[in-house]
Amino acid sequence: MSDRLYIFDTTLRDGEQVPGCQLNTIEKIEVAKALEELGVDVIEAGFPVSSPGDFNSVVEISKAVTWPTICALTRAVEKDIDVAAESLKYAKKGRIHTGIGTSPYHIKFKLNSNEDEILQRAVAAVKYAKKYVEDVEFYAEDAGRSDNVYLAKVVEAVIKAGATVINIPDTTGYCLPHEYGEKIKFLMENVKGVHKAVLSTHCHNDLGMATANSVSGILNGARQVEVTINGIGERAGNTSLEEVAMIFKSREKELGISTNINTKHIYKTSRMVSSLMNMPVQPNKAIVGRNAFAHSSGIHQDGVLKNRENYEIIDPNDVGINESSIVLTARSGRAALKHHMENLGFTLTKEKLDEVYQEFLKLADKKKDIKEDDLLMLAGEVRRENHRIKLDYLQVISGKSLEPMASIRLEIGGEKFSATSSGNGPVDAAINAVKQIITRQVTLEEFLIQAINKGSDDFGKVHMTVAHGERNYNGFGAHTDIITASVEAFLDAINKIPTVKK
Ligand code: KIV
Numbered sequence: 001m002s003d004r005l006y007i008f009d010t011t012l013r014d015g016e017q018v019p020g021c022q023l024n025t026i027e028k029i030e031v032a033k034a035l036e037e038l039g040v041d042v043i044e045a046g047f048p049v050s051s052p053g054d055f056n057s058v059v060e061i062s063k064a065v066t067w068p069t070i071c072a073l074t075r076a077v078e079k080d081i082d083v084a085a086e087s088l089k090y091a092k093k094g095r096i097h098t099g100i101g102t103s104p105y106h107i108k109f110k111l112n113s114n115e116d117e118i119l120q121r122a123v124a125a126v127k128y129a130k131k132y133v134e135d136v137e138f139y140a141e142d143a144g145r146s147d148n149v150y151l152a153k154v155v156e157a158v159i160k161a162g163a164t165v166i167n168i169p170d171t172t173g174y175c176l177p178h179e180y181g182e183k184i185k186f187l188m189e190n191v192k193g194v195h196k197a198v199l200s201t202h203c204h205n206d207l208g209m210a211t212a213n214s215v216s217g218i219l220n221g222a223r224q225v226e227v228t229i230n231g232i233g234e235r236a237g238n239t240s241l242e243e244v245a246m247i248f249k250s251r252e253k254e255l256g257i258s259t260n261i262n263t264k265h266i267y268k269t270s271r272m273v274s275s276l277m278n279m280p281v282q283p284n285k286a287i288v289g290r291n292a293f294a295h296s297s298g299i300h301q302d303g304v305l306k307n308r309e310n311y312e313i314i315d316p317n318d319v320g321i322n323e324s325s326i327v328l329t330a331r332s333g334r335a336a337l338k339h340h341m342e343n344l345g346f347t348l349t350k351e352k353l354d355e356v357y358q359e360f361l362k363l364a365d366k367k368k369d370i371k372e373d374d375l376l377m378l379a380g381e382v383r384r385e386n387h388r389i390k391l392d393y394l395q396v397i398s399g400k401s402l403e404p405m406a407s408i409r410l411e412i413g414g415e416k417f418s419a420t421s422s423g424n425g426p427v428d429a430a431i432n433a434v435k436q437i438i439t440r441q442v443t444l445e446e447f448l449i450q451a452i453n454k455g456s457d458d459f460g461k462v463h464m465t466v467a468h469g470e471r472n473y474n475g476f477g478a479h480t481d482i483i484t485a486s487v488e489a490f491l492d493a494i495n496k497i498p499t500v501k502k
C-alpha cells in the first residue's frame with residue numbers, strides 16, 4: 001500500500017499573481033471545478049484581504065466545490081485572518097494558510113525584526129487562526145534560505161500552537177535538490193511533535209529545479225506538495241502539478257507514494273488554464289507541451305511505431321492525449337510516412353512508398369511541417385488509381401473576351417467518354433462538361449482553392465463538397481493547373497458516391 005501524497009493546488013493564488021493571468025470569479029470557479037474533477041486535495045482559492053475580488057472568489061469557490069479543502073492565504077496579521085475566515089464560511093472544509101518570513105533576509109530587511117519576535121508572531125497567528133478553523137497551515141516564507149536550526153524551532157512552536165500542515169517554501173527557488181531534501185529530513189528528525197502535522201513543499205522554479213526540489217522534499221518525508229497547473233506562478237513559476245502527478249504515477253512501485261490525481265484529466269485542465277490565463281504552454285514543456293509526445297526524427301519515429309515504449313515512458317492516453325503524434329518533417333523516415341498514409345486510407349506498395357517518399361522529401365525541404373492536405377497531394381496518383389471514373393484529357397480555352405469552353409475525356413470502367421461545354425468561367429465549363437458525361441444528379445455545395453506553398457509555380461489544392469440525394473461527398477485535388485485540380489476534386493467526390501455508373 002502506497003503512502004498518500006496530498007496535492008495542494010495554488011494555481012488560483014500563486015499562479016494568478018502573474019501579471020496578465022488574472023481571472024474573474026466565473027473563470028476561477030470554472031478552474032476550481034476542473035481541479036476538483038482532477039482530484040486535487042486542497043485548492044488555494046485566493047488571498048482574501050488583498051482585494052474584494054479575491055474575497056468574493058474564495059466565497060464563490062467555497063460554494064461551488066464539493067469535496068476538496070478550500071484554503072485562503074493570509075499574512076500573520078489578525079485582520080487578514082478575520083477576512084480569510086469570513087471568506088471561508090461556505091467551505092465544506094476550510095483551511096487558513098498563515099505565515100511569516102523566517103530567513104535572515106526577511107527577518108532583517110523585510111520585517112525589520114528579530115528571530116524571537118518572528119517566532120512569537122508566528123505562534124500568535126496560528127493560535128488566532130485556530131479560533132476560526134481546525135485546519136491551519138503555517139508557511140515559513142523563504143524557508144529555503146532559512147537557518148535549519150531556527151526553522152526547526154519555529155516549526156516546533158507552531159505545531160504546538162495547533163498548526164496541522166507546515167509549508168516549507170523555497171520562495172526564491174534557490175535550493176539545490178539535495179539541500180532542500182536535507183532541510184525536510186532535518187525537520188523530520190529534529191522537530192518534536194513533527195508527526196502531528198504534515199510537512200509541505202512549496203518550490204519556485206527560478207533555477208529550473210522546482211520539481212526536483214519538491215520530489216527531494218517528498219522523498220525525505222513531506223506528504224503535501226504545493227503545485228500549479230502548467231507550473232505557472234511568480235517569476236519562473238511553481239512546481240507543476242502534471243510533473244509531480246506523473247512522476248509518482250510512473251514510479252509508484254519504486255517510490256511507494258501515490259496521489260489522488262485522475263491523470264486522464266491533466267491535458268484538458270492544462271489547456272483550460274492556459275487559454276483562460278492567456279499563458280501559452282512552452283512546446284517542450286514536460287507532460288503537457290505540444291511536443292511532449294511528438295516524435296520527429298526518423299529513428300525515433302520508426303522506434304515508436306514498432307513499440308511506443310522504445311521512446312516513451314508515459315502513455316499519452318494516461319494524461320488524456322489520444323495518441324503520440326508522429327510529426328512529419330524533412331527528418332522523418334519512410335515508416336512515419338507509411339503510418340500517416342495508412343491513417344488516411346492509402347496502402348502503398350514498397351516501390352510506391354519509395355517513390356512518394358522522394359516527393360515527400362522535396363516538399364518537406366520547402367515546408368516546415370507536412371499537413372494532411374500535403375499527403376493527399378502526394379498520394380494523388382495512388383488515389384486516382386483506385387477511382388472508377390478518371391480524368392483522361394482536359395483542354396480549356398478561356399480569356400478576357402472569350403466564352404470559356406472545356407473539352408473533357410473521362411475513363412469510366414475502362415471506356416472513354418468525351419464532352420464539351422461552356423460555363424461562366426473555366427472551372428464552371430470543365431465541371432459542366434463532366435456533368436454531361438456523369439448522368440447522376442449532383443450539385444456543388446462548396447468549393448475552396450488554396451496554394452500549397454507560395455509563388456506562381458505552386459501547386460493549388462482544391463476541396464469540394466458535392467451533394468447527391470440526401471448526402472454530401474468531399475473531394476480533394478491538387479495540381480499546378482488549378483482547373484485540373486478542380487476537376488480532380490470534383491471526380492474524387494463523385495467517385496465516393498456508392499453506385500455511380502456512368
Ligand atoms: O513562495 C512563497 O513563499 C509563498 C508563500 C506565501 C506560501 O507563496
Ligand code: ZN
Pocket residue numbers: 014169171202204234
Ligand atoms: Zn510561492
